[in-house]
Amino acid sequence: MxxxxxxxxxxxxxxxxxxxxxxxxxxxxxxxxxxxxxxxxxxxxxxxxxxxxxxxxxxxxxxxxxxxxxxxxxxxxxxxxxxxxxxxxxxxxxxxxxxxxxxxxxxxxxxxxxxxxxxxxxxxxxxxxxxxxxxxxxxxxxxxxxxxxxxxxxxxxxxxxxxxxxxxxxxxxxxxxHWSTARLTRVRPHLTLDGTTGLAELRVDVERTETGSAQRLTARARVGDHTATAAVDGTHTTLTVQVPDAALWCPRGYGEQSLYEAELELLDADGTVLDRWERRVGFRTVTLDTGADAHGTAFTLAVNGEPVFARGVNWIPDDVFPSRITRDRYRTRLTQAADAGVNLLRVWGGGLYESDDFYDVCDELGLLVWQDFPFACAAYPEEQPLRSEIEAEARENVTRLMPHASLVLWNGNNENLWGFRDWEWEPALDGDSWGEGYYLGLLPRIVAETDPTRPYWAGSPWSGSWDHHPNDPAHGTAHSWDVWNRTDYTDYLDTVPRFVAEFGWQAPPTHATLRRALPGEELHPTSPGMLHHQKAADGNGKLRRGLARHFTVPESGPAGFDRWHYLTQLNQARAIATGIAHWRSHWPLCAGTVLWQLNDCWPVTSWAAIDGDERPKPLYFTLRELYADRLLTVQRRDGRPTVVADNQSPAPWDADVTLRRITADGRTLAETTMTARAGARSVALAAVPDDLLPAAGSTTEFLVADVPEGPGVLRALHFPVRDREFAYPAPRYDVAVVDHGDVVDVVVTARTLLRDLLLQADRLAPTAVADRGLLTLLPGESATVHVHGWDDAGAGSTAAVRAALFMVEPA
CATH class of the missing domain: 2.60.120.260 (Galactose-binding domain-like)
Structure with missing residues (x-):
């Protein structure tokens, strides 16, 4: 051995x-x-x-x-x-x-x-x-x-x-x-299904020593309890293990994540084991529907024959020093993703082929993986010495990652096809190579030869051919960045892309993360450290303009920082909620949203839901609501507010909706109950009755839609005007703090409308973490926030909580 x-x-x-x-x-x-x-x-x-x-x-x-x-x-x-x-x-x-x-x-x-x-x-x-x-x-x-x-x-x-x-x-x-006679150099498992029988076809390459060149070798494979053997002819062999009634690997929410221990041994003529390859594998089918239809070109992943709405996030390296990322750290971050309802991670092309630990955890959690080849935001030369390096790396990493059941898509690059068309690259290149030969030639050929059981897509965004603009939302994958860069997040409502592979909105990290990253600095949006930890071009300007469209922008400088910090984090969550709720309501026309981004690699103002110190931003908790199996929203259809019951669960959902038209001071003007019936993995629409509609442009009325769900309710709100125009009352509320030792309960009781109430638990203690984010309470309603890691709660806790509570206030 x-x-x-x-x-x-x-x-x-x-x-x-x-x-x-x-x-x-x-x-x-x-x-x-x-x-x-x-x-x-x-x-x-x-x-x-x-x-x-x-x-x-x-x-x-x-x-x-x-x-x-x-x-x-x-x-x-x-x-x-x-x-x-x-x-x-x-x-x-x-x-x-x-x-x-x-x-x-x-x-x-x-x-x-x-x-x-x-x-x-x-x-x-x-x-x-x-x-x-x-x-x-x-x-x-x-x-x-x-x-x-x-x-x-x-x-x-x-x-x-x-x-x-x-x-x-x-x-x-x-x-x-140290080895003798022969060793395994490459094992390529092709996992397919023939009816209910799993077929594990193992293609094996070996290297022999000079003395082992003529020796008889045998490959012996096992998948679960099933085996196969084959002689090694020279340096290659293929053997297939059949697994009757194979248990399927399914994405989370679609079944179990069944995995089999697979082993391949290389034996000499005496039966001595020379080398061994071991992995966990899963049986499932993956297809990508890119067919043309009346709306354009589809982009829908199906696993085991069932189309999946991708509730996705983009993944960047979790540390700028990737050698520090441990298996436990991968598990923590990916579990956070799964707990937020995520079912797909896109490993972005400016980073890495991640370690096997990453994909192992995705296998276990049922997280689908879309893997970019490492090309991003640039024209890449196709000459030597790069071309041979790229071919060698692609062949090695496709082979390394193909055993993982979670891996469902190879993607050629990030934004390079789009860049060639729209970023003035074409005239600058003047005929020089720029990567097209990789994305439309070399890489699909390597995938077809090495890993033919998975689909390949040339890039993101990409419309499927040069017949359409690379970032045409009606065809293939689309990136939505004009909204963040130039307009307002309400403009997400203007289009229904077939698949939204990137979109996002910035916000600063949590308060405790900023305090650690900028020691001794008096915080304000343009303090030296804050500006250094804002890497986006005109990032603060975009944050300010985004706020000004919806809120009164706080005064600049330290006095307004806490308010600015809360409102920018709120605006981030609002922006993402606007996009996902709208696009998800158009399933199956829109087949997925992939948020930019899940994580950060250091403490920074960014688009992430989890900051560089591993603390969830308010966006994380909003994402948990948006990516839940059942989502209740109010959307505009045919020019009027409509209740949308979006059901991505495997069971039908009869949503018994209570609708109330309420005034800013808490009076109910009209109320009714209606049912929106959504079948499994489908969306139901129900128009809001005329007498429940707030008057157009009203600054004092809004609509509340509630559906009982478990011990609580799913709630959707519709305000006819933006926050800066609505007549919010001055917030009044009561606070109670109950210390249970390992957890502290913070109970807030509203005396007025409290819109987007947020407890920033890390202001109570850097180790403190709340179990929920933004929530809206009507007068008389109470909510409990469970806080872990607040070890010194005691005298003065109520005052500390009040200082850490934020909400929308009158303009």
Whole structure:
């Protein structure tokens, strides 16, 4: 059996006179941080002082012990090197690398006669990128950094939500592998169904030593309790394991996430196990409906034959230093997504092929994964040395990820087809290559050859062909960014895209996150640290203009900061609710919404629902309501308010709706009950009766729709005017605090209308977390917010709660 020696200990990071202990896996920045040689780049404006790190060459050193094994071969294996490296063993070069997204293997059998130095020398990613740019010529991109000339996580060069911290290091595990006769080099499992029988076709490639070249080898496979064997003819074989009555893997909300332990062993002529491959696999079918119809071109995923409304979020690397992301951290973040009703994550193209830990957890939680190939917001040269690197990385990662049942779509790129058409790239390129050959040629060919059981889509946005504009909402996938950048979120209501793959609205992170990230700073929207942690072009201007359309903008400076902070977070939640509720109500014409974005990689004002310190923003809780199986909203249909009962559950929903027309001071002017009957996975509409409609333009009346749901109610509101025009009463309410030890209950009782009441629990204590976000109470109604992590609740708690409560107030 193959022996493995992990290379985790004894590493040193060196540059000039710098000589510090190094962690593997890790990177230069984290090693310098651990040694106390740099300040935390996430705090204040420290990021700007660390640009030199990414422009410096570094070396990692360790010592390999003398070869003490009876095996024929010893390989030095790196699962990931970031990025441009020369590997030396005993002072002699054994290999060079230039791709963060690949693994590397070097035969060093004859180099370990004694203890031997191992050196991995990293050249600055800027040096490599600038040299490639000089070789292949300038190409346009959306940001002023040369990320498209090097196969590295693009967003480490900075983005409109991320810092510029260009990393280097052994970012994935390293090891020595000792083996004899033969080893497995690649196993490609094709999981299909023949009726109720699962078919696991395993395509196997092996490498042999010279002495093992003529030996008889056997591959033995097991999936669950079912087995198959096959002789290995040369370096290839294929064997199929049949699993009768296979239990299906289903997305969350559509059935169980049934997974099978799969194992493949390579045996020599004596039956000795030489190598082993192990994964968990699931049986399911995936199709992508892109058929033409009366409305344009569909984009609907179906799993096991059932069309799925994608309740999605975009995923970026969860840390700008990805070597710090553990399996537990993946599980925490992905569980947060699942708890918010998410059923699909799009792994965005400016980041990574994530580690297997990410996809393992998605398999377990039933989260569908849309995987971008790593291309984003730039014209990518198709010449060498990039083309061969891209082909090698694509083949390796398609093979690595294809066992995962959660993976349902390969996507060629993020916004590059759109950029070519709309961002003035075409004239600037003047016929130079820009990536089209990758997205419409190389990548679909690799997917078809390697992983034909999954659909491929050329890009996002993409209409399916050049016959339509790449970002035509009637065809394929669409990105909706004009709303955030130029207009108002109510303009989401003007279109019904077939699939909304990106849209979003900014807000600052939670208060405790800002306090930690900007120590000692007097907070206001344009304070130095706040501006540094706002990376979007004119981001604060867009936040202000977005607020001004709906609210009175608070005064600038520290005095207005708390109000500005609440209102921008409220506006973010309102914007996303407007879009998702509208688009979801048009299912199945619109087959999915993918919010930009779930997470952040550092503390920043951004579009995220969960901030860089892992704290949920109000948007997170609103998303939990929007992505619940049952959603009640009031939408305009045929020019009038209409109750929409949106049912994505597998059971019919007879929604008994109580409608009330209410005045700002709490009086009920009219009331009725009606039923909206929504079948399984369908939407029901019911027009609001005339006598329940608030007068058009009324500043004193609004509509409330309630449906009993479990112990509470689903509530939808309709106001005929914007908040700045409505006659909200001055809010009055009572507060009670009940400390149960492990949880503190905050009970709020409304004496007036309380619109979008929010308890910012992190103002009570940095560790405090509330179980709910924005809520609206009518006069006389009470709500309880459960707060965990508030350990010092006691005397003065009621006053502290009042200081942490926010709500819409009169203009």
């Amino acid at each position: 193959k022996d493995v020696t992990p290379l985790t200990d004894g590493w040193t990071l060196r540059h000039d006179r710098t000589d510090v202990p190094a962690t593997v896996p890790g990177c230069v920045h984290t090693d310098l941080l651990a040694a106390g040689l740099i300040e935390d780049p996430f705090l204040s404006r420290n990021e700007t002082d660390l640009a030199w790190v990414g422009r410096t060459d570094w070396r990692y050193d360790t010592v390999l012990g003398a070869r003490d094994t009876a095996h024929e071969r010893t390989d030095l294996v790196f699962d990931g090197l970031d990025t441009v490296a020369t590997v030396r063993v005993g002072g002699e070069t054994v290999g060079n690398t230039r791709n963060m997204h690949r693994s590397y293997r070097f035969d060093i059998t004859d180099r370990l006669k004694t203890a031997t130095p191992l050196q991995v020398e990293f050249t600055s990613a800027y040096t490599e990128a600038e040299a490639v740019r000089a070789q292949v010529g300038e190409r346009p991109n959306a940001y002023p950094e040369p990320f498209q000339y090097i196969r590295k996580m693009a967003c480490s060069f900075g983005w409109d939500w991320g810092p510029t911290l260009v990393t280097a290091g052994l970012w994935k595990p390293a090891r020595l592998e």
